[in-house]
Amino acid sequence: SAPPTDLNVLDHKVWAQTVGRGEDGVVTVGGVPVTRLAEEFGTPAYIMDEADFRARARAWRTAFGADADVFYAGKAFLSRAVVRWLEEEGLNLDVCSGGELATALSAGMAPERIAFHGNNKSVAEITRAVEAGVGRIVLDSFQEIVRVAHIAQSLGKRQKVQIRITVGVEAHTHEFIATAHEDQKFGIPLAGGQAAEAVRRALHLDGLELIGIHSHIGSQIFDMSGFEVAAHRVVGLLKDIRDEHGVELPEIDLGGGLGIAYTSDDDPREPHEIAKALGEIVGRECEAARLRTPRISVEPGRAVVGPTAFTLYEVGTVKPLEGLRTYVSVDGGMSDNIRTALYDAEYSVALVSRASDAEPMLVRVVGKHCESGDIVVKDAFLPADLAPGDLIAVPATGAYCRSMASNYNHVLRPPVVAVKDGEARVIVRRETEEDLLRLDVG
Ligand code: LYS
Incomplete structure (x- = not known):
């Protein structure tokens, strides 16, 4: 240019x-x-x-309001000071390794406000998270469903979990940071009934309390259409779950990935526009499926700190x-x-x-x-x-x-x-x- x-x-x-x-x-x-x-x-x-960080964190919090949760994605940048700013501004935290969990806990983040992610959490990491009492663990594979259930049960606990699914969306971003197409390491594919099978298994394990479905379509995304398709498919799964098991899962997490301006050519959306768009999409889909609207959570990292x-x-x-x-x-x-x-x-x-x-x-x-x-x-x-x-x-x-x-x-x-x-x-x-x-x- x-x-x-x-x-x-x-x-x-x-x-x-x-x-x-x-x-x-x-x-x-x-x-x-x-x-x-x-x-x-x-x-x-x-x-x-710091003022900008706090203002952006607050803008996300305010935009999503009391009926939704904002989990800051610690992978974007995490330190003890940041954890304290998040606590003060009313955000929750998403971590994806033992190191991120340790940072959060050492800064005094309330464990129930922490979500634990990752496609290959170790037994030691899961044990630490369950012991600490994290608010949710996001399950990423069939083996992990059993692994977390087993660990929770042996600790005499019932762990709140979500299942991360891949909805088959091609997000318009770099291949390495797109995460909702099926051919990749994250999540359990909706296709072929795999996600439904994962839900079936999770619902029957005593150590787990399945609270919702998670979908993350990718990173540095500007266009809301990917979220639209994702929400449609996630709600479709909630409906199938209700029809098969008679349970309405109370939460959905639509992940993060919202883009920021790196150069003057980028035009990111404001948190309130994103909150409004996501709320409308989910509301509409749930109404059509005759489901109670679940509590939404989102996981902005870059969009807060970037x-x-x-x-x-x-x-x-x-x-x-x-x-x-x-x-x-x-x-x-x-x-x-x-x-x-x-x-x-x-x-x-x-x-x-x-x-x-x-x-x-x-x-x-x-x-x-x-x-x-x-x-x-x-x-x-x-x-x-x-x-x-x-x-x-x-x-x-x-x-x-x-x-x-x-x-x-x-x-x-x-x-x-x-x-x-x-x-x-x-x-x-x-x-x-x-x-x-x-x-x-x-
Ligand atoms: N690290 C990547 C980036 O810099 C994004 C990965 C996000 C992981 N959820 O864009």
Whole structure:
């Protein structure tokens, strides 16, 4: 696409709410200049706008109201501070590993507000979850139905569960993040009566209390039609269950996956629009099936945290390649943002330590790893006077960047710094060489 007319302008669609450029040209967040953040905490760093996080969490909570539950998907980004913000804003939490569960519990999240997901939860993880008293476990296979029932029973408990089904929807997103078509590892297919059989088994096991059906169609989705088909099929199953067993399951979970703006070209929906659309779809389907409308839950992760953070990098080298483009190398890369390499994800970028009136130049922002696919932003414009030492920032990195970060090349994972009302504090500290070496016991 064509270069923007003014590279100094920050598009509010992709930046956290309190981000702005001061009179001196320096970008600030929560009232703190990025130059000060870089000085105090170093680069690269994930900078999170706490007020924005809380506002988005609250917007989801309010939009869905008292008759629905919002489970924040911890896989997007989880830390103890985040767990506390969620509790305070009235959200529940979805975890999908022992580590995420441990983080939630250690921050004092009420266990009944936790949902436990995953296609291969270990016996130890399930035991811990049942013992802790998590609100629900989402069953993902026939073997797991028996496994959870057995563990619950041996602990003298009856565990609330949902069954995750695949409804056979082709979501319009990258293949690796689409999850409702049948040929994949998640869920039990509705097709061929498999989901109905799973329900039959779950209903007959003493250790389980089947509370509902779960469907998650994929990630970074803008179009509600996939949810429409999913809701139709999930409600169809509820109806079959009622007809066969005389039970109306009280809940359905429609998963998460709602898209955010990574660039100015993306147009995400607001939580209240999504809540309204989902409520109407489910209401309509249930009325047609003469079912009581079940309690709905949703699992936004990216849509809550994604837009609230940006990654702050320092420019190390600027390498113009005649007739091609200019490569801008930063002090991080695929270890702090794997999404570009993994999903061909698109990001935007801006010069944030100063304003510039220089001409736009076409750049590729790359990292410092030994990998030519180590790309952070594939195509973007930055001012032609960009130089080593400048700070640039990549917005919308709150989700699936720190949580998918690696130590490739023994690069140290960046900190997460929360900024609010003129104050900045580290909520996840930067990894150190001691951290790395502590694990190396050979
Ligand atoms: N990690 C993926 C991403 O960055 C999404 C997977 C979501 C898992 N429910 O887009």
